[in-house]
Amino acid sequence: MSTSTTTILNLPDQATATLPKRNYLNAEHGLLSWLFTGDHKRIAMLYLFSITFFFFIGGAFAGLIRLELLTPQPDLVASDTYNKFFTMHGIIMIFLFLVPSVPATLGNFLIPIMLGAKDLAFPKINLLSWYLYMAGGTFTLAALVLGGVDTGWTFTTPLSTHYLNTHVITAATAIFIAGFSSIFTGLNFIVTIHRMRAPGMTWFRMPLFVWSNYAASILMVLGTPVLAIAIVLVALERTIGIGVFDPTKGGDPLLFQHLFWFYSHPAVYIMILPGMGVISEVISTFSRKRVFGYTAVAFSSVAIALFGFFVWAHHMFIMGVSNYSALVFSLLTMLVAVPSAIKIFNWAFTLQKGSLTFETPMLYAFGFMGLFTIGGLTGVFLGSLGMDIHLTETYFIVAHFHFVMVGGMLMAFLAGVHFWWPKMTGRMYPESLSKLAAVTTFIGFNLTFLPQFILGYLGMPRRYHSYPQEFQVLNVLSTAGATVLGVGYLLPMIYLGWSLKYGAIAGNNPWQATGLEWQIQSPPLTENFLVTPIMDHEAYDYEWLAHKTEQEVTTVG
């Protein structure tokens, strides 16, 4: 594949090419110009660096967990420490990586440009969101440095309120604050998408990436406050013992589960929807075709968001919810799987009669399609009531949500970062290395998590520090896979960092894509467009692009 020159890369002549003299990166200098910036692109870069930082901290904990599980005996660390490891891994990865990853980095950078706007609706709130995110991150690190917390990321009461003497409140504060970052980001996106579209940019001319971020924003704005409330109640219960969740005071510990999952199930869609948007863009670009059934894909995002609010109790099928409410939630869970299936088939049929090339983002997108299909279908196992009894709280569920969130979301994030890297930095990355990273990640991922499905059906419970001897072989396989996976994640760190200084000059539109963001210079000007663009064609209109390539790009300063 690599030898046959399938590439459509449209790079300028490297001998004469330079980065644009004026762009958002060099518009101002000095640390303060970054810390007080109102530019959505600079804020996106701040997010990208901080999110990457937390991803590798969370990843380090994942590595420690897998290392401990190499042997059945509790030999690497004590059980308390192990419990702190998986708690930190969960909190960091979910609240500080997966939830903000695509919206806060790629969404922040791209949504205004894709809509033809100069910035988000509220630039200062956007900056505030990043500060809140960093404050949340700081509290998380504080909880870690002060001695850790071992509630698990789910903060289950009464364990978190009455039985642990670790830094529960510090960690809860972290999540509370980080939650507001997410609420503000969602609010900013919703207002921007409603109010700041360029002339001609109708709802159904918006790129699908904008649609999916719009759907995710609705979830962020409506769901996150409920988490905040649940967290505050945990803190109050812990400090002054209000007894909302305490059965000895007439409270109900299941109430916490309802409140918590009312946010935390939709949170899965906050994570995955923006990733789905990335996949739509990437698949369309490298097929040179409009996404098959654009409207269906757009509406399926909204459908996922709406249905996503009504399935939370499927986390409680074995917890003593009534049999009949279990029925309802199981049925709704099955319904929410349908829009995901629609998307997968629409993406697959986008390839039909396309003119396909396989650059790195496309490889990641293909990886996403395979892994997300497994993740989604194994979700049906868990939505199916009887099956859930045996599988829930085992490694099957661990494998399932890692397939969706890591296999799906992280692949999509990497696809997006590679896809828009030339736009964000103006430079390309080494093609062969990046393809190697994509393939390594895919192999490592499957080796890590496929054995966990089997472990789960065998009955190995999750969050176990030590386990019976007979589970060892599969755990060793999983740990070996995690090592490969780690390499797959480190590689992009290295070559992307390298490309910042030495990468080939990318030009405005290396992929010959149709989005508005590709019609302006790379890296863009601070004000994105010198003249407000007029959207006079549908999204993904490659015929329009073919006619346009002859003309001079109008927006270079």
Next chain:
Amino acid sequence: MHISPVLWQFLVKWLTASALFPREASTIAPYMDALYFFLLAMTILGLVLVGALLTFFSIRYRKERNPVATHIEGSTLLEATWTIIPLAIFLVCFVWGALLYFRIYSPPVNAMNIYVVGKQWMWKAEHPGGQHEINALHVPIGKPVQLTMISQDVFHSFSIPDFRVKREVIPGRYSTVWFEATTPGTYHIFCTQYCGTQHSGMIGEVTALTPDDYQKWTQESTSGMSLAQNGERLFASMGCNACHSGSAAARGPNLAGVYGSKLQLANGSQVLVNDAYLRDAILNPSQHVTAGFAPIMPTYQGQISEDGLIDLVEFVKNMPTNYRVQQTLVTSQSDQTAPTASGMVKP
């Protein structure tokens, strides 16, 4: 199960021998596994379909073979197809799963009852005959066993993978699960809900015995006092018999035969008296005042352990006449066997 039984046996034996599959040791297990193989087949089919589409299109429409893309807007027929077919398959999964769920969570009426108390970090099983076990459970094969479980502190979850059953053990309320073991042997008990430091140490073994062996085990490990007898002692020592004396002029309702009946409450509602109601009525009496009685009973919250509550409940459960209450009024010490209810399974 619509697979040929011979083929099924062969498949299960082969999988079990390859250690990729748990043993099937309860009557539920084959039903669970049948659904599992259906879901597995559906997943593999879906994955192969998506994989085949991606591979085929990637080869057929790569740039060298198809330099110019053809514009396609979409196809309502195709999209309807891949909306309706997955929906139909998912609905089959839903119905099948729901049937299994009701089967697993609806105990048969003739099930024998064993109490389980979960606490950080041990499982404590209490047989009606007074046998106590820690992190162990002995059950007979070929007989439905219902576990009535409660947690003394945090959420735990009681799981026996080889029986394919699991249920959350919740502080403050009874939850139940039942199974019928089919093969003698020992199987893992896991706590699957994260419950603090020693979570992975909260494991045990369930030993399925032939009825004869089980009989032998109960005789060898009895403490001499049944749960109901312990309850009777507790009943006397807490002074319950002062009010619940069973006489017409008593300040509290007569408890004889109350278990399983419908009770008229002072607030006008009617409740079914079961284990959960009895427990709650002892802990929060003011919320469960029986019609015709004054709300004078104090709360026993924090004064009786979960084990003690189980004993009391078992005592009330097995009290078809008020003979025992009359006896305990006379003496708070008793070494006689409490009379057994007709439905009680003698160990």
